[in-house]
Amino acid sequence: MNMAAEIITINMAEMAVGSDKTLIRTASLGSCVAIVIHDHKNQVGGMAHAMLPSRKSAPADVVEEARRNIKAKEAVAKYADESAIRLVDEVEKIGGKKESMRAKLIGGSKMFRFLSGDDYGLGWRNAESARKQLLMLGIPIESEDVGGTVGRSAEFNIETGLVEVTTVI
Amino acid sequence: MTDIISQFEKDQLIEVINIGASKAATALATLIGGKKVVIQPPEAFIDSAEKAPAFLDHLQEVETVVLLKFLGDTPGVMLLSFPSQSALKLASYLTQGHKKQLPVLDELDRSALCETGNVLSGAVIASLSKFLDLNILQSVPDTATDMFGSIIDAVVVELAENSGVILAFRVKLAIIDDNNETVPGQLFFMFEPKSTDKILAALKNKFTIT
Numbered sequence: 001m002n003m004a005a006e007i008i009t010i011n012m013a014e015m016a017v018g019s020d021k022t023l024i025r026t027a028s029l030g031s032c033v034a035i036v037i038h039d040h041k042n043q044v045g046g047m048a049h050a051m052l053p054s055r056k057s058a059p060a061d062v063v064e065e066a067r068r069n070i071k072a073k074e075a076v077a078k079y080a081d082e083s084a085i086r087l088v089d090e091v092e093k094i095g096g097k098k099e100s101m102r103a104k105l106i107g108g109s110k111m112f113r114f115l116s117g118d119d120y121g122l123g124w125r126n127a128e129s130a131r132k133q134l135l136m137l138g139i140p141i142e143s144e145d146v147g148g149t150v151g152r153s154a155e156f157n158i159e160t161g162l163v164e165v166t167t168v169i
Numbered sequence: 170m171t172d173i174i175s176q177f178e179k180d181q182l183i184e185v186i187n188i189g190a191s192k193a194a195t196a197l198a199t200l201i202g203g204k205k206v207v208i209q210p211p212e213a214f215i216d217s218a219e220k221a222p223a224f225l226d227h228l229q230e231v232e233t234v235v236l237l238k239f240l241g242d243t244p245g246v247m248l249l250s251f252p253s254q255s256a257l258k259l260a261s262y263l264t265q266g267h268k269k270q271l272p273v274l275d276e277l278d279r280s281a282l283c284e285t286g287n288v289l290s291g292a293v294i295a296s297l298s299k300f301l302d303l304n305i306l307q308s309v310p311d312t313a314t315d316m317f318g319s320i321i322d323a324v325v326v327e328l329a330e331n332s333g334v335i336l337a338f339r340v341k342l343a344i345i346d347d348n349n350e351t352v353p354g355q356l357f358f359m360f361e362p363k364s365t366d367k368i369l370a371a372l373k374n375k376f377t378i379t
Contacts, residue, residue: 012322013219028228028318031326051219051326078219111323112236112311122326151319153229168231168316 010049015077017046017090020159027153029107031123033080033146034154035130036104037087037139038161039096045158048087050080053122053129080126084133101139104163105130106154108146123147173334173362174369179213181372182365183338186211186358188300189293190340193356196292197344200285201262205345208356214337218329221321221337227252228318233274235286236324238308239294243367245360246324247290247307249282253314255352256282259344279312286310289356301371324359332361 007023008016012032016024020043026034029049038045077083084103092098108127110120127146134141145152145165153166174182190208198206214224222228233256235249251259260278261267263285267277274282290307298305313320328335337359344352360368 011219012222012325028222028316028322030319030322030324032322052330056330109319109323111313111315111320114238114308114311122330123323149313151316151322153316169314 010047012049013051013076013078015046015048015083015087015090017044017087017094018158019044019094022158024156024158025154029109029152029154030111031107031109031121031126033105033107033123033126033130035080035084035087035134036106036154036156036163037091037096037101038104038142038156038158039091039101040161041100042095042097043158044091044094044096045156045161046087046091047154047156048077048083050083050126050130051078052080053125054079054081080129081133084130084137088137088139098138102142102161103134103139104142104156105144105146106163106165107152109148109150109152111149111151173215174336174365178369179215182336182368183211183213185297185301185368185372186213186338186340189297189358190342190356192292192296193289194342196288197285197342200288201259201344204262204347207343207345209341211338211340214339215334217333218325218335221325221335222318224337225317225321225339228316228321230317231314232256232317232320233282233312233314234317234320235282235310235312237286237290237310239290239305239364240308241306242303243305243360243364245358245364246328247286247293248320248324248357248359249286249289249354250317250320250357251352251354255354256314258346258350258352259285259354262344262346274312274314282312283310286312301368301375303367303371328359328361332363334362336360336362336365 024047108123155164194206239245263281340356
């Protein structure tokens with residue numbers, strides 16, 4: 001039963017982790033991609049709402065750049081690749097084990113035909129960046145609901161490991 | 170993040186948007202046969218891109234959005250957004266006599282709404298490029314009907330790819346038809362700081378007496 005379920009709502013470029021009895025929600029996924037990590041053995045998991053595929057260019061001075069980002073209070077889950085790493089880290093911190101983690105991807109759609117110019121668009125690149133990073137981390141992707149031209153909302157139930165995706169049209 | 174531009178500069182930009190939006194409202198009123206169109210003063214949002222959705226409301230509701238890109242000196246986007254019922258109403262004004270089986274937007278309605286976007290942005294661009302002496306172009310329009318939040322998400326992310334900070338301006342408008350029925354809608358303009366810098370420089374150029 002989800003009687004005492006804690007509901008966490010995350011916005012763009014945010015992430016949240018929790019144990020069972022936690023529901024993590026995110027609304028209005030357009031070309032953003034939501035990365036869901038679930039550890040079914042240890043009943044922990046998390047979700048990140050990433051905006052962009054990756055940092056545009058590697059900064060010349062990594063340390064300086066990082067310091068600046070912290071100072072500027074940069075959002076934690078802005079880039080799909082970085083947020084995948086961070087999310088796995090955070091889930092490990094609350095008791096998750098990499099071996100039993102499974103990932104799900106939601107979002108990455110193309111709302112307007114001409115926005116990005118090319119055939120794939122930003123949504124596709126977001127999903128691809130997350131996929132690549134998860135592959136490198138060795139976390140299998142269980143299921144995906146990405147692409148198309150629809151906006152989505154997602155609700156992740158950590159107890160069951162199920163993600164409920166809602167579309168309005 | 171108030172250090173991006175000063176209050177004075179913000180006011181200047183709001184005034185420029187106000188000129189554009191007024192022209193757009195006039196064009197809309199003419200287009201739909203002399204119905205009354207009222208607009209509210211523009212509201213500005215200036216912050217990092219990921220906070221932009223928080224500035225807006227009704228993110229969960231279904232809206233029909235017409236999107237146009239501004240190209241040239243001041244790249245940005247213009248969005249014309251209507252709740253789904255409003256969009257149907259507006260489409261029925263535009264396609265008088267067009268009989269439909271279902272109360273949903275069909276191809277003709279979408280085309281009519283795109284054209285509205287074209288006409289409105291044409292009015293905006295004509296007035297701004299004349300006023301500011303800038304070369305602004307517009308892309309072809311496109312429509313989408315979906316969760317408003319998702320649409321905003323896609324647009325904001327597109328801008329955020331080039332710049333962490335965005336400047337968004339919202340103008341609420343309403344069409345009041347002959348039966349005194351109100352059809353609400355919103356007009357958005359979103360720019361990167363690079364574009365607004367150009368607008369501010371153009372203003373300075375125009376109003377500095379040497």
